[in-house]
Amino acid sequence: MEPSTEYVAFEEKVKKTIYIDNLSPQVTKAVLEYAINQFGNVKDVRFVPTYSASCGVCAALVEMESAKQAEEIICDMGDSPLMISGMPRPVRARKARVEMFEDRPKKYPRTIVCRWMDRSHQNFELAKKIKDLTKKHGAEAQYLMELQVEEEEKLHKQQSETLKTNYKKYELIDDADGNVKRLKAEYGMTLNDHY
Amino acid sequence: MEKVNEDVKLDFKWLKQRGVGGKNKMTRFYESFEYDGVEYMQYDCVYMYKDDSHEPNIGKLTKIWEHPDKSKKVKIHWFFRPEEISHWLRETKTLENEVFLASGEGRGLANINPLEAIAGRCNVVCISKDVRNPQPSDEELKAADFVFNRTFDVQSCTVLDKMDDKVGGLEIEYIFNRKKGDTKEEIPNTIISTEAQITKTVDPQDSDVSSSLKRNAESDKSHDRPLKRIKSNDKCVESAVALGPEKMTELPSIKSKVDKDKMQVSIVPAEKIENKERIKTPTGSDKLHDQPSKRMKSAGKKPLEEKSVQLKVIQPAADSKSKQEDKVPADVNNLKTTAENQKNGSFKVPDNKKPWTYMNEKDSVANSASPKGKSKSGSLDSPGDNNNSMAVKEEQSGELKRKLSVDRPLKASALSTDKDKYKPFVVTPRPNVEKSTWFRQAPWEERLKEAYDKGTAILLHNLKPDYTSEDVQNLIWHAFKEIDCSVKILPRTAISSPHYDQALVLLKTKEAAQRILTELDEGCLMLSDERPLVGTPCPQISTKKYLTFFGHLAVDKARFQNQREDEAVSTSHFSQPNTIEYDMAMEWCLQQLKSKKWWAKFHKQQGFELKKLEKELKQKRT
Numbered sequence A: 001m002e003p004s005t006e007y008v009a010f011e012e013k014v015k016k017t018i019y020i021d022n023l024s025p026q027v028t029k030a031v032l033e034y035a036i037n038q039f040g041n042v043k044d045v046r047f048v049p050t051y052s053a054s055c056g057v058c059a060a061l062v063e064m065e066s067a068k069q070a071e072e073i074i075c076d077m078g079d080s081p082l083m084i085s086g087m088p089r090p091v092r093a094r095k096a097r098v099e100m101f102e103d104r105p106k107k108y109p110r111t112i113v114c115r116w117m118d119r120s121h122q123n124f125e126l127a128k129k130i131k132d133l134t135k136k137h138g139a140e141a142q143y144l145m146e147l148q149v150e151e152e153e154k155l156h157k158q159q160s161e162t163l164k165t166n167y168k169k170y171e172l173i174d175d176a177d178g179n180v181k182r183l184k185a186e187y188g189m190t191l192n193d194h195y
Numbered sequence B: 001m002e003k004v005n006e007d008v009k010l011d012f013k014w015l016k017q018r019g020v021g022g023k024n025k026m027t028r029f030y031e032s033f034e035y036d037g038v039e040y041m042q043y044d045c046v047y048m049y050k051d052d053s054h055e056p057n058i059g060k061l062t063k064i065w066e067h068p069d070k071s072k073k074v075k076i077h078w079f080f081r082p083e084e085i086s087h088w089l090r091e092t093k094t095l096e097n098e099v100f101l102a103s104g105e106g107r108g109l110a111n112i113n114p115l116e117a118i119a120g121r122c123n124v125v126c127i128s129k130d131v132r133n134p135q136p137s138d139e140e141l142k143a144a145d146f147v148f149n150r151t152f153d154v155q156s157c158t159v160l161d162k163m164d165d166k167v168g169g170l171e172i173e174y175i176f177n178r179k180k181g182d183t184k185e186e187i188p189n190t191i192i193s194t195e196a197q198i199t200k201t202v203d204p205q206d207s208d209v210s211s212s213l214k215r216n217a218e219s220d221k222s223h224d225r226p227l228k229r230i231k232s233n234d235k236c237v238e239s240a241v242a243l244g245p246e247k248m249t250e251l252p253s254i255k256s257k258v259d260k261d262k263m264q265v266s267i268v269p270a271e272k273i274e275n276k277e278r279i280k281t282p283t284g285s286d287k288l289h290d291q292p293s294k295r296m297k298s299a300g301k302k303p304l305e306e307k308s309v310q311l312k313v314i315q316p317a318a319d320s321k322s323k324q325e326d327k328v329p330a331d332v333n334n335l336k337t338t339a340e341n342q343k344n345g346s347f348k349v350p351d352n353k354k355p356w357t358y359m360n361e362k363d364s365v366a367n368s369a370s371p372k373g374k375s376k377s378g379s380l381d382s383p384g385d386n387n388n389s390m391a392v393k394e395e396q397s398g399e400l401k402r403k404l405s406v407d408r409p410l411k412a413s414a415l416s417t418d419k420d421k422y423k424p425f426v427v428t429p430r431p432n433v434e435k436s437t438w439f440r441q442a443p444w445e446e447r448l449k450e451a452y453d454k455g456t457a458i459l460l461h462n463l464k465p466d467y468t469s470e471d472v473q474n475l476i477w478h479a480f481k482e483i484d485c486s487v488k489i490l491p492r493t494a495i496s497s498p499h500y501d502q503a504l505v506l507l508k509t510k511e512a513a514q515r516i517l518t519e520l521d522e523g524c525l526m527l528s529d530e531r532p533l534v535g536t537p538c539p540q541i542s543t544k545k546y547l548t549f550f551g552h553l554a555v556d557k558a559r560f561q562n563q564r565e566d567e568a569v570s571t572s573h574f575s576q577p578n579t580i581e582y583d584m585a586m587e588w589c590l591q592q593l594k595s596k597k598w599w600a601k602f603h604k605q606q607g608f609e610l611k612k613l614e615k616e617l618k619q620k621r622t
Helices: A005-015 A029-037 A067-079 A124-187 B002-007 B082-089 B138-143 B206-213 B225-238 B245-264 B285-297 B319-324 B327-346 B362-368 B381-405 B407-412 B417-421 B444-454 B469-480 B510-522 B580-621
Strands: A017-023 A042-048 A058-064 A082-084 A092-095 A112-116 B012-021 B027-035 B038-041 B045-048 B057-066 B072-080 B098-103 B110-114 B118-122 B124-126 B146-153 B158-160 B425-427 B457-463 B485-489 B501-507 B534-537 B572-574
Touching (some): A017 A067, A124 B457, A124 B534, A124 B580, B057 B110, B072 B146, B444 B457, B444 B501
Parallel strands (some): B098 B146, B124 B146
Antiparallel strands (some): A017 A058, A042 A058, B012 B027, B045 B118, B072 B098, B072 B110, B457 B534
16 A cells, blocks of 8 residues: 555655754744754744643754755754753754654545444453553653653752852852952052953 | 682683793683683673673673783673664664674774673674575574674774674684584573673773763863773773672782783783773663562552662672762763663552542542653654554554454344444544534634633543544544544654554533543443553643743843743854853753653553553454
8 A cells, every 4th residue: 555645745744854852941933943043944843732731841843954954953963962042951852753743644545443342242351451551651651751850850950059159159259359459459569460 | 810719719611722822932822611600612702791880791702811820811802782882873773682793993892801701601693694604593593692794893983784804803704603513502691790800891982972972071070082081091990890898809909910911911902991881771671571560569669769679680889989980980870770760660650640540539630641742752763663564554454353353242142232332333534513613713722721621621542653633533423422522633752652642632511521531431442453442531731831841040140940031032052062051961961861761661661561461452352
């Protein structure tokens, strides 16, 4: 069976698209477009909607002019960290995949057949097990996501502490500079200005 | 070495001598030896122990000798695992147990190690289609620990397919599979854990590994790669790989031994002593599968506090020396263990998150319902594709199977009205819904929020990946006779499961939503490939602005909480090394990599569990 032409065109588009996540929620379409335009021609930017509260990251699908551009950008972003609208958390890029798009066309024309399973059927219990497993998986994934957000929060706090102390250090140094100058004036000394 | 032999009483016996050489003809070369009950021959593949890492290195014994001072050495020609050269592999597909033979010249090709560093025999089969290579049989392939057919040139850092007559100085016939009749019976691998040794392992791509692993160097160290290497050189000499506290006393003696060896051995020019970093999470995957299920039963334990002990045998390295080492290996180990712990922890859903009692209040249920898959599916491209093509095939074969078994439910009971329910039905497009124009007005997000508030939204799971929104709408019409519904398939994100898709369904009334959920829960609506459809109430929705995002810091104390909306110009830049920002960025990259790995492992595990049950179901059907 040949995939439909619509699907083939869609696949082409997917090849040219980069999936970027770890974006700040404040990043707008314009910002992202501008950022990626430095590396290539951006054709389209679409945000991947996030509905759940627990999900920590925002992501977007950026369509480039060619698949090669997309690949190059992904490699570059893998080598050195790119920051958009804030630092130091870098964004992450990877190749887009078909399932990432919301509105994808059908690959093959096909019909779906479903049925309700007979309760007395021997496989009913098994099917129920699969259902329960699916639900369990969902809960697990949710939990994992929460753990991840916790880790991120920890890192963030730790880094902001580091930054604060660094900043204080710089402030101290700056202040010292001012003090030295005052003292110099007071005592009427000359100083060799190394700085 | 004498001290080593005292503490570790592993049997050793030279077998076949090959010749003599070296200074004064006192060095003896051997062809085979027996160590700890295992017989090793020249050109066998072995596992080489590496300090406080979970994965041993794989190498080929190319030379075996004994010095006049009774120290035993082996020259190891390395194999690379895909993870170690992932940076240069890029998108190249690799088999699950594929490794790459080192080729070319220079660092990373081969090393001399003490014989005691051997951790066990390894079965590596060459699957190259070269005419000179005896092709392995199917049983041999199955029994193989690893396979290889490509080489990795350590000079140019490229993957090569073709093999010349010599690969890295090794004759080709010793690289290909041995001709039948040469090999002796396979001895199963033994990974020896109670040894003290120094392993002089090589980090061939030190500079590039650091970028691909996004090393977190100490902030006062410069980021010059050669500098780093030298520093780790120093530290490695001090850090003997002691696997138990009692072995610490051997450090000074072994250190002096190392120096002596340097003077004596003039064969190999390059002796680099570095730690090879690995960020790979352990592949004790069998054990990993068992563990979580056990843990699920024991509730209430804090997941992150548990130390994972399921890896093959290796005990954690003594602390005192780890402080001396590069911060990086320690970090890498921590991340490995925390990644493991994360994984383990994640399988222990706390008791209050019982997912399948949706009769209770909305809050507890909302908490426990599945997340919106927002991020991308698992990291490798190939499994996803395989899933898709497999899914399509399964669907087709599933349909065939169903046609055969369609008679069964009909035959089983005499009642007519109930049985009609169990007939398979084709999901055709539902009748036109022109009249409900109010549906089209508000944008999806608003409608979703509204629906969530009113309780008319549900989340469907276990949909096949190639379903579209219309398919699901039609399905709902056929199964539940609900016309007024709006469906959106949730796009896959980095963290959503690659095994199935989810969809949000907005219904008109709360009762409809409840009814559907009840029916889905009590009965089993089987989709095309014997997957039961699962429905849960919609989890909590939140709009974008209120999402908490960690990681953006502002130097200005006044606005510490990443409020950057008032910035006139949006900034985006590549971070430069030698800045604090870069260091922090590296930490984030590490975090991201960690998260990528654990999600991948998580999904793999889930897939495994799902497939097991699905297979059972299919088997019982036929």
